[in-house]
Amino acid sequence: MNPIQSLGAGAISQVASIGRAGVMLFGAIFAIPRLKNVPLTLQQMFVVGVQSLLIIVVSGLFIGMVMALQGYTILVDYGAEGSLGPMVALSLLRELGPVVTALLFAGRAGSALTAEIGLMKATEQLSSLEMMAVDPLRRVVAPRFWAGFISMPMLALIFSSVGILGGHLVGVDWLGVDAGSYWSLMQSSVEFGSDIGNGIIKSLVFALVVTWIAIFRGYDCTPTSEGISKATTQTVVYSSLAVLGLDFILTALMFGIE
Amino acid sequence: MDNIVDIDNMTFSRSGRVIYNDISLKVPKGKITAVMGPSGIGKTTLLRLIGGQLAPDAGDIRFAGESIVSMNRSTLYKTRRRMSMLFQSGALFTDMTVHQNVAFPLKEHTRLDSDIIDTIVALKLQAVGLRGAANLMPSELSGGMARRAALARAIALDPDLIMYDEPFAGQDPISMGVLVKLIRQLNDALGVTSIVVTHDVTEVLTIADYVYIMADKKIIGEGTAEQIRNSESPLVQQFLQGEADGPVPFHYPADKLENALFGEKT
Numbered sequence: 001m002n003p004i005q006s007l008g009a010g011a012i013s014q015v016a017s018i019g020r021a022g023v024m025l026f027g028a029i030f031a032i033p034r035l036k037n038v039p040l041t042l043q044q045m046f047v048v049g050v051q052s053l054l055i056i057v058v059s060g061l062f063i064g065m066v067m068a069l070q071g072y073t074i075l076v077d078y079g080a081e082g083s084l085g086p087m088v089a090l091s092l093l094r095e096l097g098p099v100v101t102a103l104l105f106a107g108r109a110g111s112a113l114t115a116e117i118g119l120m121k122a123t124e125q126l127s128s129l130e131m132m133a134v135d136p137l138r139r140v141v142a143p144r145f146w147a148g149f150i151s152m153p154m155l156a157l158i159f160s161s162v163g164i165l166g167g168h169l170v171g172v173d174w175l176g177v178d179a180g181s182y183w184s185l186m187q188s189s190v191e192f193g194s195d196i197g198n199g200i201i202k203s204l205v206f207a208l209v210v211t212w213i214a215i216f217r218g219y220d221c222t223p224t225s226e227g228i229s230k231a232t233t234q235t236v237v238y239s240s241l242a243v244l245g246l247d248f249i250l251t252a253l254m255f256g257i258e
Numbered sequence: 259m260d261n262i263v264d265i266d267n268m269t270f271s272r273s274g275r276v277i278y279n280d281i282s283l284k285v286p287k288g289k290i291t292a293v294m295g296p297s298g299i300g301k302t303t304l305l306r307l308i309g310g311q312l313a314p315d316a317g318d319i320r321f322a323g324e325s326i327v328s329m330n331r332s333t334l335y336k337t338r339r340r341m342s343m344l345f346q347s348g349a350l351f352t353d354m355t356v357h358q359n360v361a362f363p364l365k366e367h368t369r370l371d372s373d374i375i376d377t378i379v380a381l382k383l384q385a386v387g388l389r390g391a392a393n394l395m396p397s398e399l400s401g402g403m404a405r406r407a408a409l410a411r412a413i414a415l416d417p418d419l420i421m422y423d424e425p426f427a428g429q430d431p432i433s434m435g436v437l438v439k440l441i442r443q444l445n446d447a448l449g450v451t452s453i454v455v456t457h458d459v460t461e462v463l464t465i466a467d468y469v470y471i472m473a474d475k476k477i478i479g480e481g482t483a484e485q486i487r488n489s490e491s492p493l494v495q496q497f498l499q500g501e502a503d504g505p506v507p508f509h510y511p512a513d514k515l516e517n518a519l520f521g522e523k524t
Contacts, residue, residue, distance in 0.1 A: 128349035128408075131309050132363045133338040139366075 021216040027137040028145050028215070040143040041150075048109040048144070049151030053158070055108055056101060060159035063096060064088060064166025071167075072175050084177050085186035088167035089160075093190065093199045094255070097160035099247050102206035105152050106239035110214035113144055114235040117218025118228040126219075141215050148211030149204075156203035198254045205246060210239040262287045262419055262451045263308055268317030270300075270307060277303055279475040280317070285419075290445050290452045292466035294459065295473050296497065296506060301455040304472075305343060305421045308453070310334045322418070339367055341419040346427060348408035350396040356383070357392040360411045367415060382410040386440060402433025406440065413444060419451045420444070426458040434458075438465055459498055463487070471497060473506060 001009070067088050075081045117140065120126050126136045164186075171177040190196065214235045221231035263285035270278045277300040285291045295301055306312045307319055310326045319326045321337055329337065350359050360379045364370060370378075383389040386406040396404055405425060412420055422441065426434050442465045445452045456462050463469065463483040471479040471486065471494055479486060479494040486494065496504035512518070 123352070124345045124347050124349040125351055127306075127311065128343065128345055130311055131338060131341070131343040132366070133335045134363075134366050135335070 017220065020220060021212065024137065024141065024216055024219055025145075025212055027135075028142040034138070037138065037143055040139070041146045044143045044147030045151050048105075048113065048147050049155065052105060052108045052151070052155060055104055056155045056159050057162050059100060059104060060092075060097075060162035061166040061169075063100065064092065064163030064168075065170045067091060067096075067163070068167035068170035068175070072171055072177065081171075081175075081177050082181035083185060084167065084171045085182035085184075086189040088171070089164050089186045089190050090195060092160040092163040093195050095247070095251070097156045097163065098199050098203035098206055099243060101152060101156040101159045101203060102210055102243040103240055105148075105155065105207075106210045106214070106236050106243070109148065109151075110210050110235050110239050111232045113148070113211070113214040114218040114221070114232045115228060117141070117144070117215060118221040118223070118231050121219065121221065122223035122225075122228060141219060144215055145211050148214070149207045152207035152210070153200055153203040156199065160199070194254070198250075201254075202247065202250050205250060206243050209242050209246065213239045213242065260286055262322055263453070264318075264320040264323075265308075266318045266320075268307070268314045268319060270303065270312070270314045272303075276475055278314075281472075281475075281477050283470055283477065285451060285453055286468065287451050288445075288449060289467040290441065290454060290465055292454045292456065292462045292469045294455075294457060294462065294469060294471050294497070297457060299472055299475075301457075301472065302346070302423050305423055305453065305455055308421065309338065309341065309343060339415060340417055341421065342412040342415065342417040343421040344405065344409055344412050344423060344425060346424045348396070348401075348404040350399075350404055350408055350411070352396050355393050355395055356388060356399070356407045356410075359396070359407060360414050363411065363414045378414065379410075382414055383407075385413070385444070386410045387436070400433075402429050402436065405429070405433075405437065409437075409440060409444075413448065413450075416448065417450060419453070422452065422454045422456070424456055425454060426456055426461050434461060441465060459500075473497070 068084060071084050071087045072081055075083060075087070117126075120136075120140065126140065129136045129139055168179075168182060172179045172182050217231040217235045217238075221227045261284045263283075265281065265283040267280050267282055268278055269276070269280050283293075293301055293304060303312065307314055308321065308326065310329065313327060321341065324333075324337065326334065326337070350356075351362065354362065357376075357379055360382055361375050364375045364378060368375075379392070380389055383392055386409050388403060388406055388410060391399065391403060391407070396407070399407060425437050425441065429437065438461050441452060441454065444450065454462055454466065463486070466483055469479075469481060469483055469486045470477050473493055479489050479491050481489070487498065489495065489498075493505040495501075496506060502508050514521075
């Protein structure tokens with residue numbers, strides 16, 4: 001195949017794969033919800049959400065602490081160390097909370113979702129569901145999708161909250177910034193709608209994209225060990241790139257031009 | 259209606275490669291029909307076509323007189339409740355115990371009380387000799403046990419048709435004997451129809467009522483076990499005797515060895 005042909009073939013296969021991903025998402029989320037699937041979704045929320053808590057809390061704590069340390073050394077030159085609170089809170093709520101959570105989620109839960117669904121495909125469990133007249137999109141894919149979509153924004157909020165506490169630990173308890181100014185300036189400069197709200201919107205978008213990529217890569221993988229390993233890698237790479245790219249677009253729309 | 263499955267002039271190809279070229283096949287009700295053939299000719303594909311997981315390029319596939327090909331999704335799902343398939347790997351759900359695996363189709367498709375479901379599951383497991391293994395996880399089962407557990411799950415909803423995909427592959431002689439006996443027993447006791455796809459000639463000829471042999475995208479021989487044994491077709495005989503070379507060549511098509519070793523490099 002000459003380079004132009006393979007470029008064309010690559011483009012066509014990408015477009016076809018986007019089409020399949022769309023059909024799968026449609027089948028999974030617009031299927032008539034069944035009461036039976038609620039416990040399944042809760043069980044998946046435990047797996048993708050609760051079990052990701054440790055990595056989210058630890059990362060949030062350290063990122064908050066590092067930001068306070070870095071911010072303090074810069075702000076103290078201008079005598080503005082009192083603004084440490086708003087700086088830590090705004091960076092976390094607007095940017096780092098949703099973005100870092102999405103990246104960690106893709107690595108921790110997204111890859112696991114891909115591998116799990118891919119292995120179910122390789123061991124014919126998805127086929128056997130179909131032959132038992134149970135739609136795997138409803139039984140396997142939909143609960144995992146909703147679990148990821150609901151869990152990630154909550155994780156992002158937990159990440160930001162723990163980060164703010166980490167910033168307090170370093171800024172106030174260690175470096176001696178006044179606790180009153182840390183909290184009160186934060187309270188006066190953080191807006192519920194434009195800061196917290198936009199952060200939540202961002203993490204909802206990231207949740208949709210990361211979970212979608214993860215379940216689709218698993219569902220569409222070549223059912224061999226090589227195929228599953230490739231799909232898992234793709235989940236992490238594509239999700240991370242999509243999150244960073246979308247973050248720029250969302251930030252430009254939310255905070256860019258006023 | 260004497261046949262539960264009718265395949266008429268069906269052609270199927272995948273990624274540009276023809277798998278079946280204009281084949282016709284009938285599965286009579288209440289009998290065991292065996293489909294044999296060398297590995298890699300798409301015997302499993304045939305079962306997926308009957309189950310409606312794949313669609314043929316041309317021709318028709320009917321289940322109990324109704325065309326699988328032209329069914330819409332919800333009718334297809336309703337029809338699938340009347341058939342079940344035993345996958346080569348067993349395809350048990352690895353996060354559930356044997357009991358939960360067998361109970362799964364019952365919980366999905368019936369509104370039975372959990373006590374009644376427990377009773378049905380115990381009976382189905384008793385039928386395959388695994389009642390004592392109800393609380394084991396699939397990872398704790400041997401290959402043969404996993405297949406029997408999957409068989410219990412396949413008969414949970416009392417289907418009209420059971421499709422066995424290579425049920426004997428990789429089994430030791432004892433599990434093989436157990437499976438052969440189970441297939442015959444279940445077929446007679448439950449009054450179901452069975453399709454057994456396999457390349458284990460000796461085992462399947464002892465239980466099959468009717469046999470199809472496939473090779474080269476076509477059906478190359480059919481008949482009762484006796485007729486197949488006495489077939490004069492060299493291809494059928496090669497398959498039955500397990501000869502390395504014959505109409506199905508030992509060598510994958512290639513350039514002449516002399517040319518490859520000593521000829522000019524192209």
